[in-house]
Amino acid sequence: MDPTTPLLDALPRLPKAELHLHVEGTLEPELAFALAQRNGVVLPYPDVAALRAAYDFGDLQSFLDLYYACMPVLRTAEDFHDLTAAYLERSHRDGVAHAELFVDLQVHLANGIPADAVLDGMLAALAEARRTRGTTGGVILAVVRDRPVATAHEALDAVAHRVHDLVGIGLDSAEVGYPPALFVEVFERAAALGLHRVAHAGEEGPPSYVVEAVELLGVERVDHGIRAVEDPTLLALLVERGIPLTVCPLSNVRLRAVPDLASHPIRALLDAGVAVTVNSDDPAYFGGYVGANYAALVQVGFTAPELARLAAASVRASFADDARKAELLAQVDAWAV
Numbered sequence: 001m002d003p004t005t006p007l008l009d010a011l012p013r014l015p016k017a018e019l020h021l022h023v024e025g026t027l028e029p030e031l032a033f034a035l036a037q038r039n040g041v042v043l044p045y046p047d048v049a050a051l052r053a054a055y056d057f058g059d060l061q062s063f064l065d066l067y068y069a070c071m072p073v074l075r076t077a078e079d080f081h082d083l084t085a086a087y088l089e090r091s092h093r094d095g096v097a098h099a100e101l102f103v104d105l106q107v108h109l110a111n112g113i114p115a116d117a118v119l120d121g122m123l124a125a126l127a128e129a130r131r132t133r134g135t136t137g138g139v140i141l142a143v144v145r146d147r148p149v150a151t152a153h154e155a156l157d158a159v160a161h162r163v164h165d166l167v168g169i170g171l172d173s174a175e176v177g178y179p180p181a182l183f184v185e186v187f188e189r190a191a192a193l194g195l196h197r198v199a200h201a202g203e204e205g206p207p208s209y210v211v212e213a214v215e216l217l218g219v220e221r222v223d224h225g226i227r228a229v230e231d232p233t234l235l236a237l238l239v240e241r242g243i244p245l246t247v248c249p250l251s252n253v254r255l256r257a258v259p260d261l262a263s264h265p266i267r268a269l270l271d272a273g274v275a276v277t278v279n280s281d282d283p284a285y286f287g288g289y290v291g292a293n294y295a296a297l298v299q300v301g302f303t304a305p306e307l308a309r310l311a312a313a314s315v316r317a318s319f320a321d322d323a324r325k326a327e328l329l330a331q332v333d334a335w336a337v
C-alpha cells in the first residue's frame with residue numbers, strides 16, 4: 001500500500017474552513033451549459049468537451065478571459081442558488097464546515113443582473129447548507145480591480161440596504177497595474193459599513209502590493225500573498241500583525257505563478273511563522289476542490305499534524321463567530337488518521 005493512503009483517506013474527515021473561493025470559479029462546464037440552455041445564452045464554445053479543453057492557462061489573465069466569458073450564463077436567483085448549492089454539496093464531501101464565498105458583483109451588475117438576485121440565490125443555498133449539514137459561512141463582495149473604481153462604489157450602493165447579508169469586502173481580478181492603493185476609499189466605505197476586509201495581493205503582483213493591502217486597505221487576511229516570501233520585512237509584518245494568507249496551491253500551479261508544487265513557497269511561508277490556510281480559488285477550472293489541494297500537499301511531504309495545523313489555521317482565520325470557531329477547533333483536535 002502507498003504509505004500516504006491512510007492520510008489521504010482521512011482528509012475528508014478533517015474539518016476545514018474554505019476562505020478563498022470565487023463562486024463563479026465553481027461553475028463546472030456541465031452546469032455552464034445547463035444554465036446557458038435554461039437562459040437562452042450562447043457560450044463561446046460548442047460543447048462541454050471544447051470548454052474543458054480550453055482550460056490550459058498561461059497566466060492569470062488567460063484564465064480570467066475564460067472565467068468572464070462563462071459568467072453571462074448566470075442570470076437569475078435560481079442560477080446563483082444552484083451554483084452555490086453545488087459548491088457547498090461538493091465541498092462538504094471534502095470536509096468544508098465553513099465557507100466564505102467571493103462574488104464578482106460588479107460583473108453581474110454590468111450583465112444586467114440585480115444585486116438582490118445574486119445575493120438571494122447565494123444566501124438561500126447557504127441557509128439550506130446550514131440547515132441540512134450544519135455548514136456555516138457567508139458572502140464576500142469582491143471588488144473587480146480592473147473595472148472602473150466608480151463601479152465598485154456602485155456595487156456597494158447596490159448592497160447598502162442589506163449589508164448585513166455580507167461578511168466582507170475583497171479585491172480580485174487582474175492584479176498587476178491595479179494596486180490596492182486605488183481602492184482606499186472603497187475599502188474605507190466598506191469598513192464604515194461594518195464589513196471585514198480582505199484583498200488578493202502578491203499572486204502575480206509584487207510584495208509592495210501586499211504591503212499596500214495591509215497598510216492602506218487595513219485587510220485582515222491577504223488572498224494568495226505568496227510573493228510576500230520575497231520580502232523578509234513583509235514576512236515579519238505579516239507575522240507580527242497575525243495576518244493570515246489564503247493560499248491556493250493548485251491555482252498557483254495552473255496559472256503558472258509557480259513552476260510546480262515542489263517549488264511552491266507554502267513551506268517557506270510556514271517556516272517564517274506566517275498563518276497559512278489552504279483553499280481552492282476556482283476549483284472548477286484548476287483541477288480540484290479544497291480536498292485536492294490538501295492532497296497535493298501530502299504529495300510534497302506534508303504530514304498529518306501539519307495538515308491539521310493548516311485546517312486549524314483556516315478556522316482561526318475565518319470570520320465565523322467565536323463559538324463556531326471553538327467547536328470546529330475541537331473537531332480538528334479530535335481528528336485522527
Ligand SMILES: Nc1ncnc2[nH]cnc12
Pocket residue numbers: 022025060067172173174200203251281282
Ligand atoms: N485567482 C484569481 N486571482 C484574481 N482574481 C480572481 N478571480 C477569480 N480567480 C481569481
Ligand SMILES: [Zn+2]
Pocket residue numbers: 020021022172200223281
Ligand atoms: Zn482568488
